[in-house]
Amino acid sequence: MDNLQAIKQRFGIVGQSPLLDRALDTAIRVANTDLTVLITGESGVGKEVFSKIIHSLSARKHNKFIAINCGAIPEGTINSELFGHEKGAFTGATSDRKGYFETYDGGTIFLDEIGEMPLDTQSYLLRILESGEFIRVGSSNVLRTDVRIIAATNVDLKDRIRKNKFREDLYYRLNTVSIAVPALRDRPEDIFLLFRRFAVDFAERYRTPPLQLDERAVQLLLNHAWPGNIRELKNVAEKVSVMAENRSVTAEKLVEYVPALLERNLPMITSNGQDSGQSFQEREILYKVLFDMKNDLNDLKSLVFELIRNNNLRVPDARSLQALHAPSSSGNALKGRDLYTETDDYRNRLDNLDEEEPQVDLDQEEARPVIIQPSGNSSREPLPGNAAYGSVEVLDENLRLEDHEKTLIQRALRKHKGRRKDAADELGISERTLYRKIKQYDL
Ligand SMILES: Nc1ncnc2c1ncn2[C@@H]1O[C@H](COP(=O)(O)OP(=O)(O)OP(=O)(O)O)[C@@H](O)[C@H]1O
Ligand SMILES: [Mg+2]
Known part of the structure; x- marks a missing residue:
């Protein structure tokens, strides 16, 4: 551990x-x-x-290291850059030239964006990895090199293999050891x-005192998905x-400087490419519904636990709990806290940072059934016809987007007494989309 530090x-x-x-431990x-x-x-x-860490801790550390971005070198020149060429090999090859594999012999070559490497180059690289041999472009002389290869990718190479863009044999050869560097959102503590x-x-660089963030500004950093x-x-x-x-720096100032911090970069529902403006708005509504449901559900769960614990109650039967899923009449479903993207709405969202919000990972959480686990300290009789109860009760939620979308549209229409324009405004969709939905759901 000390070594790691x-x-x-x-x-x-x-x-x-x-x-x-x-990841660091594997690298070391x-x-x-x-x-x-x-x-x-x-x-x-x-x-x-x-x-760079791997190179610097290796026996090659006194030899050279180079990082090459395979995606940034044009397909027509990459072989010559990597393996060199002979005079006259192609138009413009006025003299012999060494490639990186000759120049960096004894050192380390970092091949970034390896997934972008052209297929013919991949086969030359495979030969180097297997025998250390290569040939300059336009030559027939076999040369040898002793280079350590570190490759990197931010795309799924298996997917490239399926699309016949990447050689499977090269993949297994490169993947002798793999290191997965975690995304920032997977290491929120950092x-x-x-x-x-x-x-x-x-x-230090700008010779000013360091910034101080207030608590809500820090919360904004923690809530962001950090795609970059x-x-x-x-x-x-x-x-x-x-x-x-x-x-x-307050949260208000922070979003003024970096408006992107208000966007959570939620998981995308892929559209078929048509009418993307509209489907984006529809997605927004669906996300709002999902988040509100999630929050309502958490509140309900806490409430039920409290009631059971404080009153020494018997746990109600699943059917009666399901009644709690009926839509609330408070009409606040559209005050979704997490999904505003318009920057002029940011004050609303910032205000809500004060509330303790559960972090929601749609991938992980939404598809799961609700599990209610009663605390073990109340005296409880087993429920009739439900012998397994006493440890875990599973309720099946209705998470069909369509059902919730329909309910939401009905509520908006009721609230605005059938005035489509107002209902569409509140839902955040165009009147045309609302009209289409009314027809679709036969409302
Ligand atoms: N753990 C860390 N602590 C501090 N700074 C870091 C850390 N990891 C990376 N950085 C810094 O983050 C920046 C991005 O790192 P780097 O260029 O290595 O990312 P990358 O994964 O190669 O990105 P790309 O896929 O875009 O090429 C660099 O400025 C680097 O110094
Ligand atoms: Mg990089």
Whole structure:
């Protein structure tokens, strides 16, 4: 562990997440071998940093290291760049030229975005990995090289294989050891640590005192999905460091500088590509419904637990609990707290940061049935006809989007006494979409 901390310090790695530690631990273990390593992870998670750590801790550390982005080299020149060419091999080849595999002999080559490598180049690379042999473009002389390969990808290589864009044999050869660098959203405990580190770094660079975020501003950072990961966080820290007039930054100021922080980047429902503006609005409504349902459900669960515990009650039968799923008449379903994307609505959302919001992961949570587990301290008789009860009760939720969409539209129409324009406005969809839905659901 001490070793891990020392390495983090040496390479400026910030973070305490077990996922990060595991990835780093693997990197340290394989560094001193010549094994090929495949680093996977989303854009901006630190894949290149990992490749440098591996090189720096290897026996090749005094030899050269180069990072090559396979996606950035045109298909027509990549073979010549990597393997070199002979004079006259193609138009413009006025002299012999060494490629990276010759120049970096004895060192390490980091092949970023390996999934973008053209198929013919993949087969030359496979030959190098298997025998160390390669041929310059336009030559027939077999040359040898001793290079350690570290590859990285932010796409699913198995998917590229299925599409015949990536060689399966190369995949298995590269994947001797793989390191999955975690996305920032999977290591939330590191978000603030990283922000603070970057804020201090930028304060030094711009010679200002470091930024201080208030509690709600920190909450905003934690709620963001960070699709661009550490790179995005670093950019946010830099932008706020430069723009903040006041060193103490409130949540309101933070979203003023970085409006993207209001977007949660929820999971997407893929559309068929038609009418994307409309389907986006429809998605928004569905997300609102799902989040509201989730919150209502959590409130209900707590309420039921409390009631059972405080009053020493018998646990009601599942059928009576299901009655609680009937839509509430409070009409507040549209005050969805999590899904506003319009920046001028951000005050609303910021106000709601004060409330303790459960973090919702739709992938993980929405499809599951509700499980109610009574606490074991109340004296309870088993329910008739439900002998298994006493440990776990499972209720099957109705999560059909269509059903909830229909209910919501009915409620909006009722609330606005059938005035479609007002109902559509409240639902956040166009009148045309509402009209279509009314017909579709036969309302
Ligand atoms: N754990 C970390 N602590 C501090 N800074 C980090 C950490 N990991 C990465 N960084 C910084 O984040 C930025 C992005 O890292 P890097 O370029 O290695 O990501 P990447 O995964 O290669 O991205 P891409 O897929 O876009 O090429 C760099 O500025 C890097 O220094
Ligand atoms: Mg990179």
